[in-house]
Amino acid sequence: MIGKAEGIVVRTTDYGEANKILTVYTREAGKISLMARGAKKTKSRFTAVSQPFTYGYFLYHASSGMGSLQQGELISSFRTIREDLEKTAYAVYLMELLDRLTEDKEANGYLFDMLLHALKWIEEGKDPDIIARLFEMKMLYVAGCHPQLDACVSCGVHDAPFYFSVVENGLICPACTRDDRSLMAVGPGTVKLLRMFQHIHMPQLGNINVKPETKQQLRYIMYALLEDCTGLYLKSRRFLDQLENLGFTTPPERSGDKS
Numbered sequence: 001m002i003g004k005a006e007g008i009v010v011r012t013t014d015y016g017e018a019n020k021i022l023t024v025y026t027r028e029a030g031k032i033s034l035m036a037r038g039a040k041k042t043k044s045r046f047t048a049v050s051q052p053f054t055y056g057y058f059l060y061h062a063s064s065g066m067g068s069l070q071q072g073e074l075i076s077s078f079r080t081i082r083e084d085l086e087k088t089a090y091a092v093y094l095m096e097l098l099d100r101l102t103e104d105k106e107a108n109g110y111l112f113d114m115l116l117h118a119l120k121w122i123e124e125g126k127d128p129d130i131i132a133r134l135f136e137m138k139m140l141y142v143a144g145c146h147p148q149l150d151a152c153v154s155c156g157v158h159d160a161p162f163y164f165s166v167v168e169n170g171l172i173c174p175a176c177t178r179d180d181r182s183l184m185a186v187g188p189g190t191v192k193l194l195r196m197f198q199h200i201h202m203p204q205l206g207n208i209n210v211k212p213e214t215k216q217q218l219r220y221i222m223y224a225l226l227e228d229c230t231g232l233y234l235k236s237r238r239f240l241d242q243l244e245n246l247g248f249t250t251p252p253e254r255s256g257d258k259s
Contacts, residue, residue, distance in 0.1 A: 003062040011097040090128035093236040117202040137197040145229035
């Protein structure tokens with residue numbers, strides 16, 4: 001059976017001296033594995049479509065297990081991402097998160113569009129940290145985690161100073177706090193953005209100027225939620241943390257709304 005799909009290469013694995021196994025997230029078939037024979041050779045017809053982040057059309061021989069790549073048509077290589085260390089690190093993180101939280105051959109056009117737009121926004125220079133937080137929020141829903149962010153999880157108050165509780169999976173007002181070691185104080189800008197991330201979609205993301213302390217709170221909350229809900233701690237996240245500690249990450253552009 002021959003399949004044709006629009007897809008993005010999320011992971012590559014060398015196989016033997018000349019071949020690669022591609023993990024491709026497709027619009028039509030979800031996540032699939034394809035053997036690209038000879039892809040490691042310089043003059044291979046598969047070289048251009050066998051790189052991480054490659055976006056294109058893939059013609060393949062489908063089977064119950066791994067498919068075999070027959071032809072590839074490049075749409076975008078996202079070269080700008082590949083040439084920038086910070087952009088590459090964020091893109092790899094998004095790819096690994098999607099890969100780890102999705103099953104093989106389960107089509108999801110929404111996730112495909114989210115990934116594609118995330119790569120486009122990173123390439124165009126939007127703040128990759130904010131892109132990552134929005135992406136994480138949507139992947140939490142994929143993992144079955146639905147944090148309560150519209151109001152206090154205990155009393156339902158909507159407008160108050162809040163803490164975030166990993167144990168309670170949501171916002172807690174001061175009047176409802178208990179002996180909860182997972183509590184994190186969050187500012188109004190953080191609450192505003194968490195709520196926004198729940199309700200907007202990746203194509204709708206504009207340019208947002210976020211204070212460093214707000215970004216730090218968002219990162220702590222999303223990392224804590226992902227670890228608690230999925231148990232994942234990704235290698236790519238560790239690399240992002242190392243880049244930040246070494247000062248390789250850059251501040252967002254000064255445009256748009258301030259939170």
